[in-house]
Each structure stands twice: as structure tokens, then as C-alpha cells.
Amino acid sequence: MAGFLFRRFLFFIPTFLVVAVVTFLLMKAAPGGPWDRDAESKQVDPRTVKLLEQQYGLNKPAWRQFTSYIFGDINDKGNFVCGAVCGNLGPSYRQRGKTVQDIMFKPPEGQGFIASRFGHTLRLGLLAFLFSVVIGVPAGVISALRQNTSLDYAITFFTNIGSSVPGFVACFIAIVVFAVTFGLMPVIQKNWGGIGPFIFPGIMFGLNTMSQIARYTRTTMLDVMRQDFVRTARSKGARESSVIWKHMMRNALIPVITILGPALAGLLTGSIVIEQIFGVPGIGTDFIRSIGNRDYSLIMGTTLFYFALVILGNLSVDILYGVVDPRIRVE
Amino acid sequence: MAKAIPTSTTLPLGATRPAITSADSQSQWQLAWRRLRRNKPALIGGVLIILYVIAGLFASTLSPHNPVQANSGQDYRPAFWRTTSPAGKTYDAKFPLGTDQLGRDVLSRVLYGTRSSLAAGLLPAGIVLLIGSLIGFFSGYLGGMPDNILMRITDVFYAVPTELLLILVMITMGESALGRAASGVPLFLLSVAVVSWSGLSRQVRGSALALKDREFVEAARSLGASNGEVIARHIFPNSLGILIVWTAFAVPRFIILEAILGYIGLGLKPSITGKEFFVTSWGRAFLDAYSVIGNNPDYMIVITVAVSLLVVSFTFLGDGLRDALDPRMTRK
Numbered sequence: 001m002a003g004f005l006f007r008r009f010l011f012f013i014p015t016f017l018v019v020a021v022v023t024f025l026l027m028k029a030a031p032g033g034p035w036d037r038d039a040e041s042k043q044v045d046p047r048t049v050k051l052l053e054q055q056y057g058l059n060k061p062a063w064r065q066f067t068s069y070i071f072g073d074i075n076d077k078g079n080f081v082c083g084a085v086c087g088n089l090g091p092s093y094r095q096r097g098k099t100v101q102d103i104m105f106k107p108p109e110g111q112g113f114i115a116s117r118f119g120h121t122l123r124l125g126l127l128a129f130l131f132s133v134v135i136g137v138p139a140g141v142i143s144a145l146r147q148n149t150s151l152d153y154a155i156t157f158f159t160n161i162g163s164s165v166p167g168f169v170a171c172f173i174a175i176v177v178f179a180v181t182f183g184l185m186p187v188i189q190k191n192w193g194g195i196g197p198f199i200f201p202g203i204m205f206g207l208n209t210m211s212q213i214a215r216y217t218r219t220t221m222l223d224v225m226r227q228d229f230v231r232t233a234r235s236k237g238a239r240e241s242s243v244i245w246k247h248m249m250r251n252a253l254i255p256v257i258t259i260l261g262p263a264l265a266g267l268l269t270g271s272i273v274i275e276q277i278f279g280v281p282g283i284g285t286d287f288i289r290s291i292g293n294r295d296y297s298l299i300m301g302t303t304l305f306y307f308a309l310v311i312l313g314n315l316s317v318d319i320l321y322g323v324v325d326p327r328i329r330v331e
Numbered sequence: 332m333a334k335a336i337p338t339s340t341t342l343p344l345g346a347t348r349p350a351i352t353s354a355d356s357q358s359q360w361q362l363a364w365r366r367l368r369r370n371k372p373a374l375i376g377g378v379l380i381i382l383y384v385i386a387g388l389f390a391s392t393l394s395p396h397n398p399v400q401a402n403s404g405q406d407y408r409p410a411f412w413r414t415t416s417p418a419g420k421t422y423d424a425k426f427p428l429g430t431d432q433l434g435r436d437v438l439s440r441v442l443y444g445t446r447s448s449l450a451a452g453l454l455p456a457g458i459v460l461l462i463g464s465l466i467g468f469f470s471g472y473l474g475g476m477p478d479n480i481l482m483r484i485t486d487v488f489y490a491v492p493t494e495l496l497l498i499l500v501m502i503t504m505g506e507s508a509l510g511r512a513a514s515g516v517p518l519f520l521l522s523v524a525v526v527s528w529s530g531l532s533r534q535v536r537g538s539a540l541a542l543k544d545r546e547f548v549e550a551a552r553s554l555g556a557s558n559g560e561v562i563a564r565h566i567f568p569n570s571l572g573i574l575i576v577w578t579a580f581a582v583p584r585f586i587i588l589e590a591i592l593g594y595i596g597l598g599l600k601p602s603i604t605g606k607e608f609f610v611t612s613w614g615r616a617f618l619d620a621y622s623v624i625g626n627n628p629d630y631m632i633v634i635t636v637a638v639s640l641l642v643v644s645f646t647f648l649g650d651g652l653r654d655a656l657d658p659r660m661t662r663k
Contacts, residue, residue, distance in 0.1 A: 015487045023499060030503035164646030165639050166587045168594070172617065173635050180628045187624065269492045273591050277621070287495075288595060291502040299499075306495050314490065 008318055012311045016304075017070075020084075023303045024066050027296055034093035034294045056093065069300060089301035094293045100301035104283050120192055121275065121282035125268040127195070127202030128167075132210035132263065137256065139210075140217025141249065144225065155214065162211030167204065167270070171277050174204040188279045201278045205271065209263050217256050224252040257320045265313025269306045363572075366655040373651020376644035383641050387446035394439035395425070398610050402434035410437070410629035418626035429629045431619055437630050440611055440619075441637055447599055447612035448638075450516060451589035452582040455523040459581065463528035464574060467535025468562050472543050482536070488529035496526050497588060501597040514609040515600045519592070523585055531577050538570040572656035579649030583642040590614040590638060594621070613638055 035044045035052060044052075053059045057068060067073070069090060072083040082088055089100035107115040114123065143155040162170075178200070179187045189197045224230065225248060233247045234240075272284030283302055290298035367373055386393060396402075407418035408430040414422050416429070428437040470481040500522040509518050539562075542548060548565050556564070592598040593614010601615055613634060620630035 011486075012490070014483075015490045018487050019491055019496075022496070026499050026503045031506060160646070160650075161643055164583065164643045166642070168587060168591050169635055169638055169642070172621070172631055173639070175624065176628050176631050176635065180624055180631075270494060272494060272498065273594065276595060288498065291499060303495060303499065306492055307490075310490060310492050 005315065005318060008315060012315075016307065016311070019307050020070055020300070020304060021066070023300060024062075024069075027291075027294075027299050028062060030294065032294050034296060056091070069297070084300070084304055089304070090297035092295055092298050094290075094295040094298070100297050103286060103298065104301065104305065115193070117281060117283050117286055120280050121268065121271055121284060123195065123198045124202055124205065124271050124274065124280055124282065125264070127198050128206030128209065128267045128271075129264050131203050131206040132213050132267075133260065136210040136213030137217050137253070140214040140256075141221055141252075143214065143218045144221030144252075145244070147222065156218070159211035159214045159218075162207050163215055165208065167206070167208045168273055168277075170207045171201065171204045171274060174200070175277075192281060198280075201274060201280065205274045206267065209267060213256065213259070213263065216259060217252065220252040220255045221248065224248050227251070254321075258317050261313040261316035261320065262310075263313075264316075265310045268309050268313075363655040367651050370651040370654065372647040373655075376647035376651070379640060379644040380648065383445055383644075384449060386442055387449045390439075390442040390446045394436070394442050395427075396436035396439045398435065398439040398443045400435065402430065402436075405430050405434035406432050407623065407627040408434075409627060410633060413629060416627045416629065420627075428633050429627055431630055432623050432626065437633055440616060441613075441633055443610040444613040444616050444634075445637070447514070447516070447609040448586050448589055448614075448641075450609065451519055451523075451599075451612065452586035454516070455520040455527070455585050456578050456581050458520060458524040459528045459531055460574060460578065462524065463531035464535045464570075466528070467532040468539050468566055468570070470532070471536035471539025472558065472562055472566060474540075474543075478536075481532070485529040485532045488526065489533070491526060493526045493588070494591065497522055497592060498595065498597060501592055505597065511600065514607050515598070516609050519589060519599065523588060527581070527585075531574075531581075534573050534577060535570060538573050539566050542566050542569055572652075575656065576649055576653045579645055579652055583645040586613070586638070587642065590617055594618050 035049050050059075057065060057073070060068070064073070068081075068083060070084050072081050072086070072088075075081050083090075087101065089104075092098050092100055092103055095103060104118050105113070105116050107113055107119065113119055139155050139159065143152045143159075146152050165173075175187055178184045185200055191197065230243060230247055233243045238247075271280075271282065272287060274280070275282045275284040276288065283305070286298060287302040287306070289295075290302060405423065405426065407416050407420045408423050408426045409416035409420065410429040411422060411424075411427050422429075426436050426438070428441065430436060431440075466481055466485075470478045501518070504518055504522075505515070507518075509521075512518070543566065548561060551561050551565055589598055590613050593612050594617040596618060598614035599609055599612045601611060616630070616634045620634050624631050
């Protein structure tokens, strides 16, 4: 298992490098640079620009900038400074004196990790994920157990619509209905402390994933319910609850679990736009602002981090597969 | 239904099929159409999509006003279901769906947006169908080294987060010559195609792999058909169902991607004169509607209903097509 996971992990390295190269090239191809100011305001002195470029290594050839960002480079004092592969995402160009990992993961003075920029993104994504699993899986199971009843039709109808209307649109519908029409919440939250303010955006964001999980669970449940081993279990006199929990659920949920990893990764990376809509101060907001600012290291840092989340989501599928399905033992 | 349906699968290539006289023998497509016709949601979805396409094509004729023209004193008019907007403006029958902060007609803007958004959904789908399926067919049918290389490339693209890369491309390339051409539509469809071809390639490859060892393909090969001929005459027609269903689900996804980018301000370039073919998009409408949500929420209601209805229509049609083209999936 460990060897298999290691090989899977190795496989992601070329993908990771491709994403890094593409991001780097796009970033460099874009006109403008991190020192540009608005056309109306006072421009940065060319001599200062030169010094800044020297300090940040922007005077080196492009390939060297890339390798020193990703792998590391020898600094002026002759010491090797490790790059992104060691978790060093470099100093931000626009937020002076801060490194990219500080911006993303360091909470304000005296507060816990949860108050950091990524903490906000994490809370939104996890809440949406929790909602979609806790509601989606039971809804799918109930829908299958009560197949062709009005309850099944209601769930199927709702999840059909929910899975085709994306979170992006659902959020706007929710804002119009709950915030503007009924005034139950402010359109833009001011205070993002705790879990409270995230509940509403999380549910709206998770609605789409929830519907997909429910639909998928229903299909796999219906599939399992007609299998021979379920009939055998019933005929040997097993209690109905034991048939449902031990025989059906255990088998029906294996395929469902495989979509949970990518779903979580999708919720964590897909929240860029949702953060914009609700004004959540997460890393998605940083990502968009950094591209506009040409804050090169922050662009690279957020992109690579998002990508690492996707890889983790995909890897988790392989691990979970082995845990829940004893038939699968990867050699 | 019990009668065997004659198939052409065992016919040698180029041979003419013997005339079928039996009245109830039907081609696979006729059967699929019959199954689809019985599926009410899919039919309603299909009709709605046709209406949207008509609305988009004839946006210039159907629009009561110039979509970019600001009308002073006509700002924040509510839609027909409300008499007064939160900004205190009353309903005016000249603007059935209300106006925005500049007094621009919402109906006209949404109609023109339909045109751009349908293009944003259909054009990339066309490109991906062409590139993605070609790669998939050849990769799956030829196998071996080319297959290995192509599949490693699709693996790389498959793992890339779509929205992330699109945002990056649209911001960095937005001001280039390509980004400014035709209101930014070409840049959008190219970048969407680049990030989303791999999913289709994988499906098509799987289908080609499954088909290539079937008897009728072997028969064609043994009669001397070239690889290209086999793919064009046998693999492609038998994979058409996959391509059709993929399209029905991909188009709404692309439309939403445009809406997301537009909302961040990265979608199609806004028009000033209203003379361009692509004047405004639904993404732009989301951005505009959100900025006036306190004074006139009707704009947001109109645009969310317009988008949701189209997206749901595509899903229902896609579900119906999948069931109709692959009856094995509905027997449960």
C-alpha cells in the first residue's frame, strides 16, 4: 500500500511541474510588473526598481527565477535557500516584509490558525463538504429504500435541479431570497469569526455537491439492493436493519467514498468565486488580487497550494479505497 | 419489441445491406428518438433550449432597446411583478423586466447576453469535440506507445483545476491582441477548450478500446480497411452516443464558467456602442445585477432564472439522451 501510494505520488510530480511552468510563463507573459502604480499616482523611481529587482532576484534569467522559486538557489552569502518544495513560497512583492506562507497561513496576532486567510477558506469548504455528506448520503439512501414513493420523487426532483444549478448561481438565488427579500442576513458579512457567518454561504455552496452525492448514493444503493447477497442475507433471517447497515450500506458506499476526495478538493479550490460573492477574506480573494497586482510569488504560491489540495483529494481516494473495501489490496 | 433487430454489424465493409421489409424493424436512432419522445422533462428541456437559441440569434430584433444605451431618469425600474423597486422607482411598461443603475433595459441586456453565453457554451464544446475525440479515438484504437504518451498528457490536464487556470489565463492574456479580438470570445473559447478536452478524450478512448476487439471491427480490418476507415465507419458511429451526451452536459458547464469569469470581471469585454456582435454576457449581468441588488433586486432575479432554466434544460435533455441512447442504464 505504501509503495503504491508512493508511486501515485511520484506520478503527480510531472503534473505539478507542468502547472508550475504554465503558471510561471503566463505570469511573465502578462504585461506590467509588481512595481507598477496607477497611472495617476507617483511612479516608482527606475533606480529603486533596479534595486528591488536585484533584491528579489528578478534580474536573473527567467529559467533561473523559476528553478530558484521551485527548488531553491544559493543566496548572496553562499548559503542554499530551499524553494517551494520545502514550503518556502517566497516573499510577497506587494505586501512588503511578509512571506507568501505568512499571508496564507499566519493568523492575526493572538488568534488561532482558524483566523488565518486559509482558515477562512477551510471553514467555508469544510462546512460545505460536511453539509453535502451529512445530508446527501442519507437522502440518497432513503430515496433508494423508498424507491418510487412520493418521498423518492421529491428527493430525486430536488437533487436533479440541485445538481444542475451550480453553487455560483445558487448563492445569488439565496442572497436575493434570504438577504434582500426577507432580510434574514446581511448581503456582505462584516465579521467572519467563528462558524456562524459561514453556515449560510457553506450550505448554498455545498448544495450542488450535496445533490450529486445524493444522486450517486441512490444509484449505487439501488444497484446493491438487487444483488444476490442481499437476498441471501434476508433469506437466512437477518434483521432488516442489519441487512441495510451491514450488507447494503457497506457495499453501496464504497463507490460514493471515491467521489468524496475530489469533491472536497473541488469545494476547497472552487470557493474562489464564492469567496468573492460573500466577501470571505480567504486565499481565493488573495489569488485574484495577486494576479491583478502581478505579485508573482503570491500567484505562484496560491496556485501551487490549490493544486496540492487537488492532488491530496485524489490521493485520499486511493487510501480510502483500501480502508473501506477489503477486496482491494494493492500489491 | 421481442423481435430481433437486424444490425449491420456483421456486414462486410462496402457491402450493401439487404433490404429490410418488416414494418417494425427500426434503426438504433429511430429507437432512441422514440425513447426520448416519451421523456417529458427531456423534451421540455429541448424545446426551451431551442427558444433560447432563437432568442440569442435574433437578440437585435427582439430587444426593445439598445442594450448599452443609458436612459437618464429611468434607473432602477422594477420588473413587471413589482410596482415599486426598493429605490422608490415605479414600474414602467416600456421596460418589462426593469432597468439597472444607468437606466439600461434589463430585457435587452439579458437577450444579448443569451447570444454571448450560448456562444461561450457551444463554441468551446465544438472545439473539444473535434480535438478531444480525435485524440481519444486514435489513442484508444492504436494503443501502444502513442496511447501511453497521449494518456499521460490527458492525465496532466485532468488534474489541473479548471477555474484556477482559466482565471489566470483570462487575467494575464486579457489585454493581448487575442484577448481583445471579438469582445474576448476567441480567448475564452480557446482557454476553455485547452483545460477541458481531457475528460472527453478519456471517455472516447475507453469506448474505442471496448469497440476495437469486437467482431465487426475485426471483420472490417480483415477485409483491408485502413485505421482511418475503421475509426470513421465503425468506431465513430458507435461512439456517437457518448459524444452527444458529453455535449449536453458540457455546454451548461461552459456557460457557467463564462458567468463565473464575467462576475469576477474577466469575461467578455463590455461594449460601449452596442454595435458589436457580442455586446454583453450573462457573466457581466451577474456583476451588474449584484452591484444594484439593494436598489433593484429584480435584475438578479431575472438573470438567475434565465441561467438556471437553461442549465436545468440541458441537464434534463442530457439525462434523457443518455437514457435514450443507452437503454441498459434505465432498466432499473
